[in-house]
Amino acid sequence: MQSTELISQLFSTCFAESLRLLEGFEAAPTSASLFDVGAVAEMVVLGEAIPGSELLQQAICDAAARWLRSGILEDLCMLRMEVLSHAALLAYLARRATDYSAADIAVIKRLCTGRLLGRSEMPVLTQQLTAAYFARCGIDSDFGDMGSRDLARIIDKRILRARSDEYDVMAVLLCAQLLQLEGHLICSRPTRYPRALLVQAIRTDNSNWVPVLAYACAHSFSLDEPLRGAALKYLLRNLPQPGELLPPPAGAGIDSEYIVQAGRGLRIRSTLALAFALCTLGDTYVEARASVAIG
Amino acid sequence: MLKLEPLLLSADEAAATSSYLRSLQERSSSLLVAAQSLFARCCLAAGPGSPGMLGELGAEADALGQRILHAPQPDQLGLDPVLLIEIYRLLKDGGIEPAAIGALLERVGAELLTQDERIQAMGRVRYIASQLTCLGFSARAAKPTKEMALLMRSPENWFSATAADLAELADHLVADRRRLERDASQILALIALAELRNYRVDLSCSLLRAVFQLGEPSAEAADALSFIALQRRRDGRYGFSNQFVESSAGADEHLELFLPLTVNAVWLFHVEATYRSPLQPLNA
Numbered sequence: 137m138q139s140t141e142l143i144s145q146l147f148s149t150c151f152a153e154s155l156r157l158l159e160g161f162e163a164a165p166t167s168a169s170l171f172d173v174g175a176v177a178e179m180v181v182l183g184e185a186i187p188g189s190e191l192l193q194q195a196i197c198d199a200a201a202r203w204l205r206s207g208i209l210e211d212l213c214m215l216r217m218e219v220l221s222h223a224a225l226l227a228y229l230a231r232r233a234t235d236y237s238a239a240d241i242a243v244i245k246r247l248c249t250g251r252l253l254g255r256s257e258m259p260v261l262t263q264q265l266t267a268a269y270f271a272r273c274g275i276d277s278d279f280g281d282m283g284s285r286d287l288a289r290i291i292d293k294r295i296l297r298a299r300s301d302e303y304d305v306m307a308v309l310l311c312a313q314l315l316q317l318e319g320h321l322i323c324s325r326p327t328r329y330p331r332a333l334l335v336q337a338i339r340t341d342n343s344n345w346v347p348v349l350a351y352a353c354a355h356s357f358s359l360d361e362p363l364r365g366a367a368l369k370y371l372l373r374n375l376p377q378p379g380e381l382l383p384p385p386a387g388a389g390i391d392s393e394y395i396v397q398a399g400r401g402l403r404i405r406s407t408l409a410l411a412f413a414l415c416t417l418g419d420t421y422v423e424a425r426a427s428v429a430i431g
Numbered sequence: 432m433l434k435l436e437p438l439l440l441s442a443d444e445a446a447a448t449s450s451y452l453r454s455l456q457e458r459s460s461s462l463l464v465a466a467q468s469l470f471a472r473c474c475l476a477a478g479p480g481s482p483g484m485l486g487e488l489g490a491e492a493d494a495l496g497q498r499i500l501h502a503p504q505p506d507q508l509g510l511d512p513v514l515l516i517e518i519y520r521l522l523k524d525g526g527i528e529p530a531a532i533g534a535l536l537e538r539v540g541a542e543l544l545t546q547d548e549r550i551q552a553m554g555r556v557r558y559i560a561s562q563l564t565c566l567g568f569s570a571r572a573a574k575p576t577k578e579m580a581l582l583m584r585s586p587e588n589w590f591s592a593t594a595a596d597l598a599e600l601a602d603h604l605v606a607d608r609r610r611l612e613r614d615a616s617q618i619l620a621l622i623a624l625a626e627l628r629n630y631r632v633d634l635s636c637s638l639l640r641a642v643f644q645l646g647e648p649s650a651e652a653a654d655a656l657s658f659i660a661l662q663r664r665r666d667g668r669y670g671f672s673n674q675f676v677e678s679s680a681g682a683d684e685h686l687e688l689f690l691p692l693t694v695n696a697v698w699l700f701h702v703e704a705t706y707r708s709p710l711q712p713l714n715a
Contacts, residue, residue, distance in 0.1 A: 207664055214671040243665050250661045296658050298630045298671075328624070328651055336625035338590050362587030362614065363621070370591065 143188060150176075151192045158199045165208060167219065173199075174222030177229060193232075200226040201233030204240045213244065213253055214297075220253065252297060257290040261310040268317040287311060291326035302385060302402070304333055305345055312356035330357045334367060343374040344385040344402060347410035354416050368417045371410060382406040439660070440700060445475045447667035448697060449484070455690055462508050464686060465495055470514045471694045473521040474701035489527035492518050496531025505535075512539045513555070516562045517698075523566070536563060540570040552576050554602030561606040575603050583607075586615040589622060594634050597622065601637040604645060616646025623655045632659070632670075636695040643703045656703060659696050664689075669696040 154176055161169040177200070180193050203209050204227055213223045227244060230236055248254040264285075270277040291311050294304070308330050315322060330353050337345035350367040353359040359367070376382050381403040440448070449472045456468035469491055476484035496515075499505050516539075519532045540563045543556060550556055551573035563570035575583065582588060582596065583603055592600065601619075604611065611619070623638040635655065642652050662669040670692035672684055 205665075210664065211671050211673070215673060239665065243663070246663065247661060250657060252661055292654075295624055295628070295654050296661060298628050298658075300628060328621075328654060332621055332624040332628065332651070335590055335621050336628050339622070339625055340629065362618065363590065365587050366590035 147188045147192065150189075151195070154192055155195060158195060162199065162202070165212070167216070170212060170219055170222060174219075174225065177222065177225050181225060181229065193229075196226075197229045197232040198234070200230035201236050201240065204230040204236075204244075207243070210243045210247070213247065217256055220256075250296065251289075251293045255290075257294065257307060258303065258310075260285060260290060261307060261314065265310050265314050265317075268314060272317075286324055287314070287322050288324035288326045292329045295329045295332050300336065300340070305348055305385075308333060308349065308352050308357075312352045315356045325357055327358045331359070331363060334359075334363065338366060338370050340386070342386050343370075344382055344406045346370050346374070347382070347406050347413045350417060351409045351413040354413065359417075364417055367413070371413055371417070375410075376407060382410060440475075440478070440697075444663070444667065445478060448669075448693065449475050449667070451667035452690075452693065455685055459686060461686075462495070462499060462502070463510055464690065465498075466510055466514045466518070467690055467694045469495055470518050470521075471697045473518050474697045477521050477525060477701060478704060485522060485525035485527055489522050489525075489529055492522055492529035493531045496529060496533075496535050499535055500531060505538075506542070512536075512559050513562070515539070516559065516566070520562070520566060536566070536568050539563065540568040543570050548573065552579075554579070554599035554606065557606040558602040561608070572606055579603060586612075586618045589615075589618050594626075594631065598634055598637055601641045604641045609645065611642070611646035613647050616642050617649050617651055619646065620649050620651035620655055624651055624658070627655060627658045632662075632692050632695050636699050639699055640702045643699070643706050648707075656699065659699055662692065662696065667693075669693045 157169070157172055157176065161173050173196075177196055180189065180196055183189060184193060200209075209223050209226055209230075212219050227241060230240065244253065267278045291307060294307060311326060311330075315325060319325075330349060334346065334349040334353055336342075337349055346367060350359065350364075350371065353367075354364065374382075384399045384403055385406075452468040452471050456465050459465070469488065473485070473488055473492075476488055499508065499510065499515075502508060515532055515535055519529060519536055522529050522532075539559065543551070543560055543563070546556065551560070551571075552575055554575070557572050557575065560570040560572040564572060574580070579599065582592065582600060589597065589600065619638045619642050623635040623642070626635040626638070636659070639652060639655050639659075642649075646652070659669070662671065664670070668685070668689040670689045672688055
């Protein structure tokens, strides 16, 4: 057992440093400072039964309640999904503040009711797709019942989020692969999110995304006229120069390091998708190949 | 499609939004803020569960009309006549006729008649003229330009139209009051969804109002409505700000971000409720 004096000194140092951290976040919230606060809160909640850290606990709970009431936590939840677990922890701690009211959590509750928060589809898709591919390699990676999930509900809810990064396309492609492997097991296909994303890509002139989404929609989801015609027209207007690839996606800088490092792959992917899309969206290529074969 | 019932405005929520809008008006001397706040509160008061609120707003509308009429250069205030027209229409529908706003609209109608053909063919001007005519003011809606008439007939070209052209298109569609075909209606709703993901709420809501007023219910339109409904905050305002981006010095987030978004939200809810078919609930 260490001396009480040492432990008290550690608590005291952490308390003083944490107050500075909380003040810093409150003055200018950044993703880095939120991560810092979250890191402290994680340990606080795990050590809540240990005497000596009450002051620190209360300071974090009170700060969390202020941030919940002022809407900062809601703003952060809407901004990036990766901050959600820390935001949820802070909302939980806010309940212990002396002036907490149930109304403080109403907006976060509404966002969960609207399925905008609370369930991340990327782990679900990744888990299902990984299991589907490994199953074909003779590997059983399904250690636990994944349950049946409505893919359309999982994917189409992304439409409610105002954002735009490579994860948007990744979700569509994961889903398309899953449909290709296990389409017979899936009762409803997402339709609105992939098409809305395609329209968004056309309207923001994202020539990297349009071919990928146009081909994915046509191949796996739905692509009725007139969106098919609009996509084809866009592709034909934005062909790369001979020998060149399509440009990288706009705004890839906000994505994860894993995605950013794959810049060249994303260009090849989109150029390949362009070729696939031109084969399938317009009928001239397929017809020309067929007539050559017949001839 | 999402279940919308929990997201629709309750009477308490409408009152909270109304109170938020009034607080913005009270802290600003701008006539534009006053007109936006009043219009949005009229939309809320015109909904079910808000009896008696329109009477108070009638007096406020008259006072606002007087302030505008007595401003040194009323035509230089940067006020959107559509807001004044909609305030007048909502109050008139509730049995109240704000005389000062009526006098302003007489002026607007007369001014429109003096404009040249090119101006009269613009979407916003045609929309204003069409609304004024419906309310019994003397105005004349001109025909759109050939290019716009062509765009209006070609929904397949709407996907790649510029934001300005789409906003113009929405005005023309509402001015003409012709039913939208199913395809056209779905395309507008899909574009609105895509623009919402870019957080261009103003443009999206213009398109969605046209969809709800003239088109057919669709899953895309219901999703877009949910998107807006989910922007609601505890104090009644709508919108989420990016906490990681520093706002420009002196900028008032409430006036620059939340007020326009809140006005657009309650206007959209009002239009949707007005034109919703009783036979087709949103979550069908």
